Amino acid sequence: MKKQQYEKLRHIVVVGAGYGGITAVLRLAKKLRHQNEVQIHLVDKNSYHLLKTQLHEAAVGKREVAIPIEHLLRRRRILFHLEKVKSIDPDQQIIHFQKGHLAFDFLVLALGSKTNFYGIPGLKEHAFTLETLTDAQRIHEHIARNCALAASEPESKRRKNLLRFIVGGGGLTGVEVAAEFADLVVKCTIDYRVSLADAEIVLIEAGQHLVPHLGEALSAKISKELSAKGVSIMSGTKVLALTADAVTLSSNMTLETKTFVWTGGVHIADIFQDKKIKTGRLGRIRVDACLRAENYPFIYAIGDNALAMNPETGQPVPTAAQFALQQGRLVADNIYAYITGKSCKPYAPRVIGEVVSLGGHLAVGWMALPLLKKITFVGFLGSLIKAAIQRKHILLLRKESRNWSMR
Ligand SMILES: Cc1cc2nc3c(=O)[nH]c(=O)nc-3n(C[C@H](O)[C@H](O)[C@H](O)COP(=O)(O)OP(=O)(O)OC[C@H]3O[C@@H](n4cnc5c(N)ncnc54)[C@H](O)[C@@H]3O)c2cc1C
Known part of the structure; x- marks a missing residue:
């Protein structure tokens, strides 16, 4: 787009094409379809919308989880930028990429979250994480390879180490990964003709209960079902350190393994570290009731990277896809309201x-x-x-x- 032409338009930029961002951008395009003075942009480092809530299934090769952006934006007046956001200057209203930049009048931040290693020695270097499509593919290939190696490994201890799959973090993601591993291991033992008795899946959780926010009764049901699938649950146990071959636990135990998947928590990217945009717990962006960043009323934040508060409980809204989707819809409505001279609607999470x-x-x-x-x-x-x-x-x-x- 030529500079003169660009300057004549109002630019709404949505960064992140995950659950929150894609919802916001499509709804904005629909609502503003007759407003020719507005240009909508979508920025993402990947050329696809990732169905992140199904990544654990991709990690065991079960499902395709990426939808090409071009399919979603077809015949929409949305400009897509395949770029990694490096920094944001909220005062100049500019987003910086590796090369180049993009000016905005309104900005929606929907960059999601990334794995938190909490500074645990060796975790960042040796653990598998599950936040991108590449992560899921890496885990899938690694498991297939370990099963194949185990099939031709004559020494029992080495064979068992190849087939010991450990998941660290018993929240929603960890539980779903451990359950998928349990199914995969059965398949793998049949495919490669290894004994199921040689395989082991261990789920390590620092707290006393798995997925604790679901309450004790549901948590107990989850433990029961996982145990029935052959998953060994170690609750009340912290991960202290990880090497390429073993994990050390707070119970004074060391488990040898070639496969350790860390799902123990998330935090927000370092992009907002200059503190111009105010952040709170886990680096999430502090927002007002209408999901606007404090100090910058033309910048909105949604999904995992936003610290939206539940007005009923006074607690932060959890990082979950259902809230990212709700917030994506609301910011589109609120930006439209602003442009058309109406007042914004406050966010009230619906669970x-x-x-x-x-x-x-x-x-x-x-x-x-x-x-x-x-x-x-x-x-x-x-x-x-x-x-x-x-x-x-x-x-x-x-x-x-x-x-x-x-x-
Ligand atoms: C295995 C797994 C299972 C889950 N299961 C559930 C579930 O059952 N239910 C549930 O509610 N939640 C679940 N979650 C959590 C849920 O996936 C997240 O809460 C949700 O994806 C948040 O949506 P979002 O739009 O904030 O961010 P995301 O969906 O993570 O999207 C962020 C987008 O930003 C892009 N991006 C990031 N950094 C940059 C950058 N610097 N430059 C450009 N683009 C960038 C990414 O490529 C991505 O497209 C699960 C998560 C995982 C990992």
Whole structure:
């Protein structure tokens, strides 16, 4: 776009094409389709929208989880920039890339979160993480390779070390990864003709309960189902250090392993470290009720990188896809309201339920019902609900982006 032409327009830039960003950008394009003086931009370091909540399935080779951006933006007046954001100057209203920059009138920050290693020695160097498509592919290849090596390994101890898969962090992601590993190990032992008795999956959690925010009853159900799948759960145990061959635990135990996946927590990218944009816990951007960054009313933050507060509980809204989606819709409405001279709407998170998939056709969770009631479920019904939630996101994307369909 020529400089003169660029300067005539108002530019709304959304950075991050994850759950929050893609929702915001598609809704903005729909609402502003008749406003020719506005140009909408989407920036992401990848050329696809990643279905991050299904990454654990990609890590065991079960599912495609990337939707090309071009499919989603087809016939929309949205300019896509395949760029990694290096820094943001909120005073000059400029985003800096490796090479080049982009000026904005409104900015929506939806950069997600990344793995927090908490400074634990060796973790960053030796652990597998699960935050990108490449991570999922690396884990998948590594497991297949270890199974193949185990098949021709005559020495029992070395064979068992190859087949000991350890997951650190018993939150939602860790539990889903451990469950998928359990299924994969069964398949791998059949495919490569290794004895199932040689394989072991261990889930390590520092607290007393898995996925603690779901409450003790659901947490107990998750533990029971995982144990039935052959996962050894070590709760109340901290990871102290990791090398290429072993993990040291707070229980004075050292476990030999070639596969350690760390899912113990997230924090926000260093992009906001200059402190111009104010951040709070875990580096999340502090926002007001309308999801605008404190001090910068033309900058909005949504999803994992935003510290939105629940006005009812006074607590931060958790990092979860369902909240990123809600916030994506709301900022689009709020920017549209601003442009059309209306007032913004405050954010009130709606928790419709949570489902933790435990591999195969098994899931555990709860769902809100009218009149403040809720139901909990375990088993096949749960997996149907989980599949329906994932399907709903795809259907909404398809609706917003017309004609596109998933292979
Ligand atoms: C394995 C796994 C399972 C999960 N399961 C669930 C679940 O069942 N339910 C649930 O609610 N949540 C789940 N979550 C959490 C959920 O995925 C996140 O809360 C959600 O993705 C947050 O959405 P977001 O839009 O804030 O960020 P993201 O979806 O992470 O998107 C961020 C985007 O920003 C881009 N980006 C990042 N940095 C840069 C940069 N510097 N420059 C340019 N682009 C950049 C990324 O490429 C990405 O496209 C799971 C997470 C994982 C890893």
